[in-house]
Structures are given as C-alpha cells and as structure tokens.
Amino acid sequence: xxxxxxxxxxxxxxxxxxxxxxxxxxxxxxxxxxxxxxxxxxxxxxxxxxxxxxxxxxxxxxxxxxxxxxxxxxxxxxxxxxxxxxxxxxxxxxxxxxxxxxxxxxxxxxxxxxxxxxxxxxxxxxxxxxxxxxxxxxxxxxxxxxxxxxxxxxxxxxxxxxxxxxxxxxxxxxxxxxxxxxxxxxxxxxxxxxxxxxxxxxxxxxxxxxxxxxxxxxxxxxxxxxxxxxxxxxxxxxxxxxxxxxxxxxxxxxxxxxxxxxxxxxxxxxxxxxxxxxxxxxxxxxxxxxxxxxxxxxxxxxxxxxxxxxxxxxxxxxxxxxxxxxxxxxxxxxxxxxxxxxxxxxxxxxxxxxxxxxxxxxxxxxxxxxxxxxxxxxxxxxxxxxxxxxxxxxxxxxxxxxxxxxxxxxxxxxxxxxxxxxxxxxxxxxxxxxxxxxxxxxxxxxxxxxxxxxxx
Numbered sequence: 515x516x517x518x519x520x521x522x523x524x525x526x527x528x529x530x531x532x533x534x535x536x537x538x539x540x541x542x543x544x545x546x547x548x549x550x551x552x553x554x555x556x557x558x559x560x561x562x563x564x565x566x567x568x569x570x571x572x573x574x575x576x577x578x579x580x581x582x583x584x585x586x587x588x589x590x591x592x593x594x595x596x597x598x599x600x601x602x603x604x605x606x607x608x609x610x611x612x613x614x615x616x617x618x619x620x621x622x623x624x625x626x627x628x629x630x631x632x633x634x635x636x637x638x639x640x641x642x643x644x645x646x647x648x649x650x651x652x653x654x655x656x657x658x659x660x661x662x663x664x665x666x667x668x669x670x671x672x673x674x675x676x677x678x679x680x681x682x683x684x685x686x687x688x689x690x691x692x693x694x695x696x697x698x699x700x701x702x703x704x705x706x707x708x709x710x711x712x713x714x715x716x717x718x719x720x721x722x723x724x725x726x727x728x729x730x731x732x733x734x735x736x737x738x739x740x741x742x743x744x745x746x747x748x749x750x751x752x753x754x755x756x757x758x759x760x761x762x763x764x765x766x767x768x769x770x771x772x773x774x775x776x777x778x779x780x781x782x783x784x785x786x787x788x789x790x791x792x793x794x795x796x797x798x799x800x801x802x803x804x805x806x807x808x809x810x811x812x813x814x815x816x817x818x819x820x821x822x823x824x825x826x827x828x829x830x831x832x833x834x835x836x837x838x839x840x841x842x843x844x845x846x847x848x849x850x851x852x853x854x855x856x857x858x859x860x861x862x863x864x865x866x867x868x869x870x871x872x873x874x875x876x877x878x879x880x881x882x883x884x885x886x887x888x889x890x891x892x893x894x895x896x897x898x899x900x901x902x903x904x905x906x907x908x909x910x911x912x913x914x915x916x917x918x919x920x921x922x923x924x925x926x927x928x929x930x931x932x933x934x935x936x937x938x939x940x941x942x943x944x945x946x947x948x949x950x951x952x953x954x955x956x957x958x959x960x961x962x963x964x965x966x967x968x969x970x
Contacts, residue, residue: 647661736755870967882904
C-alpha cells in the first residue's frame with residue numbers, strides 16, 4: 515500500500531516499499547502530448563484549476579500505465595475502455611483541480627486494488643488536514659474507535675455528517691477509495707481526510723453535535739512500544755507501521771529485551787505496512803515457511819497477437835513449446851509469469867517462546883507480509899479480525915505535476931495458490947471490538963490472547 519513522504523493519512527491505506535521507475539517504452543500519443551503541454555505542467559502544479567491539455571495528458575498517461583502494468587487476473591474482470599470513457603467525460607466537464615482528482619480517484623479505484631493509487635500533492639496540502647478521530651462500521655453502525663477530541667469518545671455512534679445520514683455520506687464517498695474489497699473501502703473512509711470538508715458537524719446517536727475543524731486537529735505521535743504484561747512471563751510489543759526502519763529497529767530491541775519471556779504478544783492492528791519487516795520475521799521465526807505466490811503480466815506482442823480471435827493464423831510460426839505455453843495461459847486472458855511459493859528455512863531467531871499476533875482489517879501490505887509467514891508455518895496464533903487483503907510491490911510513476919500513480923504490478927496468492935487479494939489473512943481465533951467494549955475502554959482481542967496465553 516502505499517516509503518516516500520506519505521501524504522496526510524494516506525499512510526493508513528498502504529503501500530509496500532516504493533521504487534521510482536521509468537517505463538521502458540512510451541505510448542506515442544503521450545509523447546506528442548508532452549510536447550504540447552510540457553510548459554503548462556510546471557506552471558499549474560499549485561493551481562486550484564487545471565486546463566484541458568493537462569487533464570488530457572494526465573488522463574491518457576494514467577490509462578496507458580494501467581493498461582501496460584496493472585496485474586489483473588483476467589482482462590474480463592473489468593471493462594477498462596468503458597471506464598476510461600466515463601472518466602474522460604467527468605474530467606472534461608469541470609476545470610476545478612479537486613474535481614479532476616476525485617474523478618481520477620474513482621477511475622483508479624475501479625481497478626479494485628489496494629495497491630493501485632493516484633495521488634495529488636496539491637490536494638494533500640489543501641485538504642489533507644487530519645480528522646482528529648477514526649470511525650468504522652461495527653454492528654451496522656459507524657462507531658468512533660479513537661479520538662483526540664475531548665467531546666468525541668470511543669464508542670460514540672455517528673448518525674449524521676452535516677445533516678446527512680452517515681451511511682448516505684459513506685455511499686457517496688467509497689467510490690473514490692482504492693481498495694481490494696468493499697469492506698476495506700468502508701473501513702478506510704475515515705482515514706482519507708480529503709473526502710471531508712475542512713469544517714463539518716457530526717450528529718451522534720445520543721443527540722449531541724460535534725463540530726470538527728480540521729485546521730486545528732492533529733495526528734497522534736505514534737511509535738513502537740513494548741512492556742511486560744506479566745513480569746518475566748508475558749510481554750507485549752506494538753508496531754504502528756513499518757514505514758521507517760527505526761520502527762522495526764525498536765521492535766527488534768524489544769524482542770531482545772523480552773527474549774526470555776514465555777509468551778510474546780505482537781500487536782500489528784491498524785499497521786498500514788511500509789518497508790518489508792524481514793529482520794523482525796527472522797527474529798521470531800523458528801521454523802520453515804513458504805512465501806506468497808504472485809503473478810505478473812508477461813507482455814510479449816507476438817504471443818498476445820496470436821491469441822486474438824481475428825488472427826488469420828493463430829500460433830503461426832511458433833515453436834511447439836510456445837504454442838503449448840500460449841494454450842496454457844489463454845484462459846487467463848493474457849500471459850502471466852508465476853513467481854514465489856518457495857520455502858524459506860529459519861535463520862537465527864532471538865525469541866523461542868509462545869507467540870501471539872493481534873491482527874485486524876487495518877493490517878495491510880507489508881503488515882500482511884509480516885503476518886503471512888506465521889500463518890503459513892503455524893509459528894504464531896493469530897487473534898483478532900481478518901486482514902485487509904492487499905500486498906505487493908507497486909510500480910510508481912511521477913507525473914511531474916504534483917501528481918503520481920502507483921500500480922499493482924503483481925497479483926498475490928497464498929502459498930497454496932488460493933486467493934488472497936480482497937480476502938486477507940484470517941485469524942486463528944476471531945474476535946473484534948464491540949460498541950460496548952470501546953465505550954468501556956476494553957481491548958477484547960488482547961484479553962483473548964492473554965486468556966489463551968494462560969492456558970498450557
């Protein structure tokens with residue numbers, strides 16, 4: 515999801531480690547458009563409006579990059595051309611940059627991938643101020659999980675936003691959210707401040723009105739933490755993200771501190787990923803495990819041409835082994851290169867005791883990369899809720915106008931080949947927060963892990 519400087523709360527919706535790359539080949543149309551609008555791009559980077567030439571350049575570039583790099587399992591999974599036509603109609607109707615950004619968010623979100631994202635730094639600077647709280651669906655209600663606002667507390671139920679029912683507001687906004695499932699879209703709504711006004715009013719279920727002024731709200735300063743839950747016996751480590759090596763360094767320091775504990779509880783709930791936590795895995799893993807399997811598009815023009823229905827002589831002139839290959843991948847709609855699934859032996863772990871990992875739907879990307887080895891090997895007991903279901907290394911392209919695009923270039927599977935994208939990693943013991951537990955300040959997933967830890 516999405517380790518450059520992360521705009522606003524975008525860190526919460528993922529990415530893995532980032533590589534800035536330049537495409538090997540460009541679409542001719544885009545090259546011509548660059549010549550026409552190159553002077554406009556630099557001038558308009560900070561503007562609130564965007565002219566037609568820049569809109570068309572950016573849109574056509576995004577279309578070309580998605581078509582070339584996006585790792586869809588089957589081309590029939592979505593109608594890219596129809597989606598693009600609708601996108602063009604939307605962006606040509608208005609000149610406001612925010613409207614262009616929202617239309618682009620929607621077009622990219624239609625790929626239904628948590629690792630395929632569009633971003634505009636102008637929007638982050640103009641509308642990226644944090645909400646000061648986080649809410650998500652529980653028990654068919656929109657409930658506050660955490661808040662830095664004195665008059666808004668965990669467990670409060672939000673029934674309206676600026677006089678509109680919360681569900682109605684959510685239904686209008688989720689189309690702009692890139693995620694691999696509808697559940698993830700809804701969970702991520704209150705993590706994306708640009709979908710909200712700078713000032714708005716919440717109506718709570720108990721009748722209270724709470725005014726949110728994003729120009730005065732702040733994000734909490736989160737860092738890796740650890741402490742004994744039962745001195746010398748049960749220890750706890752919380753890792754808020756893997757975006758910076760210092761967070762993993764701190765976690766490793768705590769593992770060393772608690773290396774003689776009988777039980778270690780690792781909390782990666784609401785961890786949006788970042789950089790691969792391979793060192794942290796190695797410090798805890800005392801057995802072999804299998805890596806993810808991944809497929810990525812294999813673009814060879816002669817192979818793709820031979821699969822077209824109108825081809826006069828399909829597979830003409832191909833060696834037999836290539837004919838067999840084309841036949842084998844034909845059902846996928848395009849050639850796919852399958853990678854991964856290999857077994858990784860244990861290294862030199864620091865901790866050898868019992869291990870529990872707390873997970874939820876906010877665990878995504880590199881967080882899921884961390885969790886998967888323990889699920890596959892059975893090294894740890896996973897407690898909590900199913901993870902978000904989006905991992906992999908995105909291709910990142912700078913559009914040189916304050917905007918950028920990240921594209922999922924691989925489709926990730928569990929080591930046994932079963933679907934992971936949009937499904938996530940299921941816990942061994944499922945337990946999630948309730949409205950009652952949030953109001954009472956109880957962490958029932960942690961309580962469950964402690965209950966299991968006390969069993970022989």
